[in-house]
Amino acid sequence: MFSPASTILGVLFFGGVGLCKLYEDVADLPRLQYDYVVVGGGTAGNVVANRLTENPDVSVLVLEAGVSNEGVLISEVPFLGNDFFASINPYSWNYTTTPQTGLNGRAISYARAYLLGGCSSHNGMVYTRGAQDDFDRYANLTGDEGWSWNQIFPYFLKNEKWTPPADQHDTHGQFNPGIHGTAGPISVSLSGFQWPDFQRRIIQTTEELPDDFPFNLDMNSGQPLGVGWVQSTIGHGERSSSATGYLAPDFIQRPNLDVLLHAQVSKLVNVTQHQGKPSFGGVQFRSGASLFVAEASKEIILSAGSIGTPQILLNSGVGDHNALHALGIPTVLDLPSVGQNASDHSYFGLTWAVNSDDTIESITQNATRFNEASEQWNTSRTGPFVFPQTGTHAGWLRLSQDSPAFDVHADPSPGPGAPHFELLLLPSGQDLPGNFVTALLAMVSPVSRGSVTVSSDDPFADPLIDPGYLASEFDAIALREGVKLAQKFFNASAWHGYLGAPTINLAAMNATEQMATLRANVASGSHTVGTASMSPRDATYGVVNPDLTVKGIAGLRVIDASVLPIVPGAHTQAATYVVAERGADLVKQLWT
Ligand SMILES: Cc1cc2nc3c(=O)[nH]c(=O)nc-3n(C[C@H](O)[C@H](O)[C@H](O)COP(=O)(O)OP(=O)(O)OC[C@H]3O[C@@H](n4cnc5c(N)ncnc54)[C@H](O)[C@@H]3O)c2cc1C
Ligand SMILES: *[C@@H]1O[C@H](CO)[C@@H](O)[C@H](O)[C@H]1NC(C)=O
Ligand SMILES: *[C@@H]1O[C@H](CO)[C@@H](O)[C@H](O)[C@H]1NC(C)=O
Ligand SMILES: *[C@@H]1O[C@H](CO)[C@@H](O)[C@H](O)[C@H]1NC(C)=O
Ligand SMILES: *[C@@H]1O[C@H](CO)[C@@H](O)[C@H](O)[C@H]1NC(C)=O
Ligand SMILES: *[C@@H]1O[C@H](CO)[C@@H](O)[C@H](O)[C@H]1NC(C)=O
Ligand SMILES: *[C@@H]1O[C@H](CO)[C@@H](O)[C@H](O)[C@H]1NC(C)=O
Ligand SMILES: *[C@@H]1O[C@H](CO)[C@@H](O)[C@H](O)[C@H]1NC(C)=O
Ligand SMILES: *[C@@H]1O[C@H](CO)[C@@H](O)[C@H](O)[C@H]1NC(C)=O
16 A cells, blocks of 8 residues: 555546546545545645646645635735735634733734635745755754755745746846746746835945845845845736646646645544554545545645644644543554644834825725726736735844843854844835834744644644744844844934834833833734654654654655744745645655
């Protein structure tokens, strides 16, 4: 059953099937036995499905709980992406965190996509790879050089298709063409709509304060420190996601690839022993009101993301024996790290009123301009609606070496080339009448660790999500230090005559009040990783080996963001894509 040589099954299945479809109903699915069953048609899952079905002899079923991304306007139109951040919406799992001790006990909204493409279909589209130091630390933490920056770099190129911006503006001096891919499934581009007044002042600030805020031509070189132009997963004015890219018509039509929507996986079933290890033969899922089992003859691949993957493992009896026993879930394998070591970023927005109408509010607060922008996007995929509202530039910055944060904890960043902070610079504020700019400040090298656990033996109950925001004193003190950097940035003379009053006057507060304000307002980074972490093959902790196979189980892998041991100093979709690209290669290597 697990012999890498047994491709006969795949060939047999392949023979009888016509054009692949995106199935809405399990009754239409041609069969329930495949070589590989991929759980979750998200950012990583669709990469794996695409790459494995390059071999026509291999059959793959993708089970996705959520709905189709087809025709979902707020997914297609970059400018409308913010609509996903509403806490409850049809394309979300509608999660809330557990009460966060670091946030004065607040339980906060926690976004996770419930549609094909996963978070790549609803995220902020910011494209950042992280630092060379991040990946070199992954190599160190796993004992596998294959995760180092140099060896992962080709996978960034394989994933990416660099694309001119929708407004065809001259991009000279805004990125380094030498480090981008040109033939991958995911379009990446500089913004196709400009905010000239705001952007000019940002560049002026890098010239005025080059010690603190040096200009960085391309933050995706592995050396992200400094301030540069944001790149986004957008092509020709539309969002590019794992659904639009890796399941594009050429791929979804492969006869050996089936994708079933509205199929929520409850747990892995049919345990047998294989060479002394337990192995699951089936994936149980709910479709409509009924339960079904899909069988995988080669491997089951969990790509349900940093929340869904540990939840399914725990539901299946793979996790901490004592915790499972207490809930009445029979243990298949005692693997205490499942769901532990969650690592995420915390965000805090600093907003100022501005003396300019060249901000996003000029569109969102003017129905005439909003409709014009909508019309323009509908007819030509240009105009303000091609702008993702997540920022024109980002700064990747470090704490000063004498920061008081280092009195409470040693430097948690992976190296001197990696940031402690992100400053995402937006020409907009909150929903107040007027015009604003914002520095979205994130603590991107957190010490805090959280967890994802289950609270009952009902596999369909919501998991308990505890990202541990500001649980570590280091993270809280560091974030407060970051506030000073944001203030320093907007104190440059480039902003004189432009910047008005802040919406929250942090400068007038003492340190205690500032800390209270941070704890009262910090929001989720939505970049959780680590809940099914890689560790060296012989480690006594961790969930997967460096080849992403689940420790102690046969025929099961995890390929998604949850395998990264620590959150990178970056938005996490690019890191997820390279985990998936390499993960698919690791599967192919075993079975050829
Ligand atoms: C609101 C938000 C904004 C973000 N903004 C950015 C950004 O601007 N730039 C960036 O780089 N990153 C961003 N991220 C993070 C990034 O998108 C994620 O880290 C990455 O996409 C995670 O990929 P994944 O494959 O691990 O999981 P996902 O993409 O979440 O895929 C998991 C899939 O599995 C499905 N699933 C889960 N459980 C089950 C089950 N039981 N049965 C069947 N299917 C299941 C889900 O519905 C989902 O489709 C953002 C994330 C969020 C939530
Ligand atoms: C989240 O809530 C919306 C609105 O009620 C609903 O349409 C959607 O199906 C919910 N998501 C899940 C996973 O139940
Ligand atoms: C990881 O780094 C530490 C500290 O530099 C070093 O001692 C250790 O040998 C490294 N481990 C691997 C597997 O490279
Ligand atoms: C697999 O498990 C399901 C439910 O646990 C059961 O109904 C089914 O008969 C099992 N299939 C095999 C082949 O053992
Ligand atoms: C969390 O990760 C660290 C390594 O970064 C490891 O030492 C520890 O055992 C892990 N904890 C769990 C519960 O897996
Ligand atoms: C809204 O936009 C229209 C079209 O650009 C403009 O004529 C009008 O003055 C704007 N209204 C306000 C209140 O700014
Ligand atoms: C643009 O197209 C969308 C989807 O068809 C539609 O809902 C919207 O009203 C259109 N905008 C305008 C201004 O016509
Ligand atoms: C702002 O800049 C002025 C000089 O232009 C300086 O005196 C002042 O200390 C700065 N304030 C902050 C908070 O950086
Ligand atoms: C900070 O300000 C608060 C409220 O004004 C006050 O109660 C507190 O004593 C101050 N703390 C310090 C350290 O000055």
